[in-house]
Amino acid sequence: MELENLRHGTELIKRGFARMQKGGVIMDVTNPEQARIAEEAGAVAVMALQAVPADIRKAGGVARMADPEIVAQIIDTVTIPVMAKARIGHFVEAEILESLGADMVDESEVLTPADEMYHIDKTGFTVPFVCGARNLGEALRRINEGAAMIRTKGEAGTGDVREAVRHMKKIMGEVRELSGKDKEELIKVARDIEAPIELVLESADLQRLPVVNFAAGGVATPADAALMMRLGADGVFVGSGIFKAENPEMMAKAVVEAVNNYDNPEKLAEISRGIGSGMKGMSADTIPPEEALQTRGW
C-alpha cells in the first residue's frame, strides 16, 4: 500500500472525527496544565483558547485566536485531540490553527467576529470545523459551509444553562416538525429557515442533524451536563464551568461521569456530592442584548 493512495480531508473523515467525540466532554483550557487536568479527568478533547468565556466577558476588548505558542504547547502535552477557536470569518486564523496541527477548529461567536457578512468557507480545509447554532436553519447553513459538527451556542461564560437548553430544544423540535411533511412542504420549510433543501431533506429522513450535535454555552455542573444529554445532545462542551469552579479537578471528573450516567439519578446524586461549588456565574437574562455572544453569526 502506497502513501500517495491515501485520501485526506474528505467529508467522511471530517464528520467521522466528530463522531468519535460522541458521549464525551470537551473542556476549554488556556494552558498545558489545565489540558493535563482535563485529560486526566477523562475529557475526549480539549479546546484551546486565550481566556475562558467568563474572563473574556469581564476583560472586554477584542478576543482573538489563542497564542500559537500556547496551542503548540497544549498539543505537545496531551494525547487526546486538541481543538482551538478562530474568529467567525477569520480564515487565516483557521489556517494557522490547521498548520499547528489542531484537530478541529471552532469558528466561534465567543471570539470577536472578523467578518460581519460571511462565515469561513470550511469545505476547502483538511481540518474539520465545529460551529455554534441556535436553531435548525443556522445549523444547516453552517453544515452547508462545511461544518462537520454543530454545538448549541447557549450563552457562553454565564454558567447559566438556560440558553443552551433553549437552543437544543429549538433544534430538536424543528427536526421533529419535519417528519410527516411531504416534499413540497419541506421545500417551503427550507425557504423559511433559509437552509439548503438537500440538508432539510436529509435531516427529515435521518430525524436528526446530519452531523454530530453537542451542547455548549453555560453548562456548569454535572447536572447541567446530564440535562443536555437528556435533551438529546451527542456530548457536551464545558467552557468556564471547569476552571472557574471551586475545585476544577473534581468538577472535571464529575462532569465526565455525569455524561456517562446521564439517565441515572442515583448515580448523578453520588457524582455531584462533595465536589465543591460550581462557577458563580451570572443569570443570562441580566446580559444586555448588545453584550450577548449568541447573536454573533447568523
Add this chain to the structure above:
Amino acid sequence: MRIGIMAIQGDVSEHVDAVERALCERGIGGEVLEIRHEGIVPRCDAVILPGGESTTLGRLIEREGIAGEIQNAAKDGIPVLGTCAGLILVATRGDEQVHKTHQHLLGLMDVKVNRNAFGRQRESFEVDLDLPFLDSPYTAIFIRAPAIMDAGPEVDVLSTINGRIVAARQKNVLALAFHPELTPDLRLHHYFLDMISVT
C-alpha cells in the same frame, strides 16, 4: 444471538446500526446490547469495542468495572472486535504515548500498538484496502488511527500500510485500525459475525 457494544463513548450508534443491518441481511434474529455498566458483558455472545478516544475509554471501562468482564469473556472464547480506539484497548503493549497517559490495556492480543501511528486529524485518511478474506478492496476510514508495530507469533496479520499493521486477528480477537462502521459496506461486520459460529 446477543452482540454487546461498549457504549461508554465514541461512535456507538454507527456500530449498532451496522450490526443490526448485518443481522437483518443474514436473516437471523439477534439483539444488540449497549454496554455502559457492569453486568452486561457476561450475557453477550460477542463484544465490540468501538472507536472513540482510547485514553477516555480506557479510564472509563476501568471505573465502570467493565474491563475485567471483557477480559474474562475473551478468555472464554467470546469473539471481540476492536476498531480504532478498540484496537488499542485489546493490545498487550503500547508505545510511549500510551504509557504517558497511564492507558489501561485489556491485553487480549499479543501486539504492541502505536497510539497515533499516522499522525493527527489532518493526516487522517481514506484508502482502498486489500484484505485476504475479501474478493475486492475495502474502503477503510482511518481517523487519528493507531497501528500495530509489532505482533507476536499467535497473531495473523491481515493487512498493512507501509509496514504498519492495520488489521490483525488472534483466535477470537479481531483488531482493525480503521472504522468499518462509518461506511455502508458491511463485509467486515459479516466477517466478525462469522467468528461467533466458528469459535
